[in-house]
Amino acid sequence: xxxxxxxxxxxxxxxxxxxxxxxxxxxxxxxxxxxxxxxxxxxxxxxxxxxxxxxxxxxxxxxxxxxxxxxxxxxxxxxxxxxxxxxxxxxxxxxxxxxxxxxxxxxxxxxxxxxxxxxxxxxxxxxxxxxxxxxxxxxxxxxxxxxxxxxxxxxxxxxxxxxxxxxxxxxxxxxxxxxxxxxxxxxxxxxxxxxxxxxxxxxxxxxxxxxxxxxxxxxxxxxxxxxxxxxxxxxxxxxxxxxxxxxxxxxxxxxxxxxxxxxxxxxxxxxxxxxxxxxxxxxxxxxxxxxxxxxxxxxxxxxxxxxxxxxxxxxxxxxxxxxxxxxxxxxxxxxxxxxxxxxxxxxxxxxxxxxxxxxxxxxxxxxxxxxxxxxxxxx
Amino acid sequence: xxxxxxxxxxxxxxxxxxxxxxxxxxxxxxxxxxxxxxxxxxxxxxxxxxxxxxxxxxxxxxxxxxxxxxxxxxxxxxxxxxxxxxxxxxxxxxxxxxxxxxxxxxxxxxxxxxxxxxxxxxxxxxxxxxxxxxxxxxxxxxxxxxxxxxxxxxxxxxxxxxxxxxxxxxxxxxxxxxxxxxxxxxxxxxxxxxxxxxxxxxxxxxxxxxxxxxxxxxxxxxxxxxxxxxxxxxxxxxxxxxxxxxxxxxxxxxxxxxxxxxxxxxxxxxxxxxxxxxxxxxxxxxxxxxxxxxxxxxxxxxxxxxxxxxxxxxxxxxxxxxxxxxxxxxxxxxxxxxxxxxxxxxxxxxxxxxxxxxxxxxxxxxxxxxxxxxxxxxx
Numbered sequence: 001x002x003x004x005x006x007x008x009x010x011x012x013x014x015x016x017x018x019x020x021x022x023x024x025x026x027x028x029x030x031x032x033x034x035x036x037x038x039x040x041x042x043x044x045x046x047x048x049x050x051x052x053x054x055x056x057x058x059x060x061x062x063x064x065x066x067x068x069x070x071x072x073x074x075x076x077x078x079x080x081x082x083x084x085x086x087x088x089x090x091x092x093x094x095x096x097x098x099x100x101x102x103x104x105x106x107x108x109x110x111x112x113x114x115x116x117x118x119x120x121x122x123x124x125x126x127x128x129x130x131x132x133x134x135x136x137x138x139x140x141x142x143x144x145x146x147x148x149x150x151x152x153x154x155x156x157x158x159x160x161x162x163x164x165x166x167x168x169x170x171x172x173x174x175x176x177x178x179x180x181x182x183x184x185x186x187x188x189x190x191x192x193x194x195x196x197x198x199x200x201x202x203x204x205x206x207x208x209x210x211x212x213x214x215x216x217x218x219x220x221x222x223x224x225x226x227x228x229x230x231x232x233x234x235x236x237x238x239x240x241x242x243x244x245x246x247x248x249x250x251x252x253x254x255x256x257x258x259x260x261x262x263x264x265x266x267x268x269x270x271x272x273x274x275x276x277x278x279x280x281x282x283x284x285x286x287x288x289x290x291x292x293x294x295x296x297x298x299x300x301x302x303x304x305x306x307x308x309x310x311x312x313x314x315x316x317x318x319x320x321x322x323x324x325x326x327x328x329x330x331x332x333x334x335x336x337x338x339x340x341x342x343x344x345x346x347x348x349x350x351x352x353x354x355x356x357x358x359x360x361x362x363x364x365x366x367x368x369x370x371x372x373x374x375x376x377x378x379x
Numbered sequence: 380x381x382x383x384x385x386x387x388x389x390x391x392x393x394x395x396x397x398x399x400x401x402x403x404x405x406x407x408x409x410x411x412x413x414x415x416x417x418x419x420x421x422x423x424x425x426x427x428x429x430x431x432x433x434x435x436x437x438x439x440x441x442x443x444x445x446x447x448x449x450x451x452x453x454x455x456x457x458x459x460x461x462x463x464x465x466x467x468x469x470x471x472x473x474x475x476x477x478x479x480x481x482x483x484x485x486x487x488x489x490x491x492x493x494x495x496x497x498x499x500x501x502x503x504x505x506x507x508x509x510x511x512x513x514x515x516x517x518x519x520x521x522x523x524x525x526x527x528x529x530x531x532x533x534x535x536x537x538x539x540x541x542x543x544x545x546x547x548x549x550x551x552x553x554x555x556x557x558x559x560x561x562x563x564x565x566x567x568x569x570x571x572x573x574x575x576x577x578x579x580x581x582x583x584x585x586x587x588x589x590x591x592x593x594x595x596x597x598x599x600x601x602x603x604x605x606x607x608x609x610x611x612x613x614x615x616x617x618x619x620x621x622x623x624x625x626x627x628x629x630x631x632x633x634x635x636x637x638x639x640x641x642x643x644x645x646x647x648x649x650x651x652x653x654x655x656x657x658x659x660x661x662x663x664x665x666x667x668x669x670x671x672x673x674x675x676x677x678x679x680x681x682x683x684x685x686x687x688x689x690x691x692x693x694x695x696x697x698x699x700x701x702x703x704x705x706x707x708x709x710x711x712x713x714x715x716x717x718x719x720x721x722x723x724x725x726x727x728x729x730x731x732x733x734x735x736x737x738x739x740x741x742x743x744x745x746x747x748x749x750x751x752x753x754x755x756x757x758x
Contacts, residue, residue: 001463012412012413012414015415020632022413023413025411027409028411028412028413028633032408034391034399034401034407034586035391035399036394036713037399050436060656063482072610073628073629074628074629075609075628075629076450076628079609079610105459107610110607110608110609110610110612119429201629207410207413207631207632208629208633209450209588209631209633209634228489229489229608230458230482231455231458231611232610248451249452249453249454250454250587251452252588252631253399253587254586254587254588254634255631255633334418335414338510376684
């Protein structure tokens with residue numbers, strides 16, 4: 001390193017959001033290099049990343065699973081799977097209880113794929129029984145898609161039970177695990193998942209720039225020639241990675257180097273179990289402290305995951321969300337608005353390079369802002 | 380900055396390639412931050428980038444032009460334009476003299492867009508007269524696409540003359556300026572370009588992760604509802620950026636911060652003219668030195684641009700490209716294989732954070748490797 005960048009040394013705000021997240025200094029410093037996309041060191045990094053991701057899922061190529069990396073945000077990854085995995089003339093059932101389920105439906109619509117929505121209440125887990133009913137009632141359904149952690153409210157959906165039903169019916173099963181993979185244990189084999197999609201900048205704590213797909217090799221094989229896009233062709237992307245270890249089109253080299261480091265740090269933390277433990281501690285501390293101030297969660301505890309939590313606005317007339325958000329921002333703490341459609345809520349994420357002490361500081365700051373606003377009780 | 384990354388301090392190889400390129404330390408250091416995607420500082424960076432890109436092209440919103448940023452590699456940007464700009468039932472004429480023209484054709488094919496190829500010889504500029512002929516002969520053509528700098532051999536195509544013909548015929552005009560924008564003066568208004576696509580990691584010397592599109596506002600308006608993809612919907616992406624200054628889907632935040640810095644450094648170098656001057660000096664020094672050793676360029680001087688140069692393999696039987704490439708790599712110098720189909724060539728790029736002294740060092744290294752290989756003359 002020669003000279004520090006103009007903003008280096010300046011402390012960034014802590015991000016209590018669904019992502020992009022706060023990452024470690026060493027993850028960002030892994031980007032202080034320029035590697036050619038054909039460089040053997042870079043090709044080795046791609047290989048290591050693909051193998052580590054399979055390993056994180058308890059899978060391997062020997063077990064019949066593959067890992068594909070795709071440029072762009074998580075949505076690009078989801079679109080690559082929907083556009084590649086649904087066969088011509090196929091029909092997609094999308095199980096929806098939030099904005100990300102709706103997005104899958106929208107992707108299929110734009111791609112001209114016949115699809116049907118199974119809409120569930122935003123404040124409840126999806127119901128595997130309803131999925132069984134829909135599949136049973138419509139033989140033309142070929143593919144089922146669901147979101148694992150629907151961050152709209154912060155729900156964890158029952159992807160394992162749903163998977164058994166989808167497998168039994170012989171359909172292809174797609175899981176959007178954007179905000180859960182790496183921090184919530186999930187057995188892809190037991191859950192009968194054909195395609196799981198996640199992103200670099202979520203629980204693995206890399207920086208944004210690409211998504212990844214973990215899939216059954218047999219299901220991937222069926223994608224050949226089916227893609228509705230050249231850039232987002234999942235099978236061709238896999239084939240490219242297999243042929244020479246490289247991306248077909250310019251990869252986000254720096255982002256990948258950061259991700260390689262992030263995977264090492266995840267392993268150092270004890271893998272998925274270790275990360276789940278830290279995020280759970282963050283969550284427990286957050287919810288206890290928020291409740292103490294009178295805040296009420298949007299979800300029932302049984303439906304709530306430890307990734308991100310929606311809180312209802314306090315009923316107190318002096319509470320103003322924009323003011324609340326802005327004043328926390330002035331203290332270098334970033335929370336997030338909510339996308340829940342039937343209640344006024346905001347969200348606080350527990351993921352990223354955030355420790356329990358950071359959550360405690362956030363709670364103190366929230367208490368102080370409430371006092372400034374004249375909100376005595378946040379209930 | 381806390382501790383240096385594990386590879387910090389290690390000197391990276393210099394990249395004499397078409398990209399990703401060698402970038403400045405300060406561009407990379409701009410990535411040592413985590414900004415939220417809704418952060419006002421980040422939204423300001425996006426705005427500054429979009430305005431600077433228009434400014435680089437001598438354009439502005441007042442002049443009726445817009446700038447859209449799109450996640451993914453340059454190909455993702457090209458696909459977003461092809462998939463959004465060609466109307467339903469439209470027909471695309473692709474002017475081709477290399478791999479990137481072929482790629483546009485492939486994109487259109489996968490998207491189910493009717494298209495026709497006007498293939499020209501790889502070692503010659505495309506011929507505007509032939510474009511006029513094709514357009515005249517087929518009224519159903521709605522859109523014409525061409526590559527400005529076809530890096531396959533390193534040719535600069537006559538996009539201005541072609542533009543006049545396309546405009547006269549009332550067709551939409553798309554230019555892939557991936558490897559030229561920012562380093563070759565191009566008047567979009569005079570060239571009658573409706574959509575120009577380029578990428579973060581080329582002549583502006585940012586790091587890879589997104590592409591950008593500069594377009595006539597009127598042409599962009601026509602794209603509404605036409606996209607064949609949700610992720611790669613150019614109009615929706617623009618609309619998102621206009622509505623709240625944000626990307627619709629998670630942006631590559633770090634890559635964008637690096638790009639903002641890269642644009643500042645381009646301005647410090649004297650803008651397009653300043654950068655063109657440095658790249659031209661690199662090119663002149665390279666070609667003079669290579670000729671001295673006996674190397675012969677693939678292209679005639681009049682067809683050759685100063686971005687990247689293809690050289691024929693020496694006829695000497697002791698020349699082995701893999702060995703040549705590997706030994707240069709051991710000296711931390713990376714050149715590039717060629718995609719030219721009718722001759723054995725390799726390529727050397729003059730772009731990225733490379734100075735004339737670096738080119739001189741490369742020439743010395745090439746002379747030394749030739750000597751090691753026993754190639755007395757590279758002709």
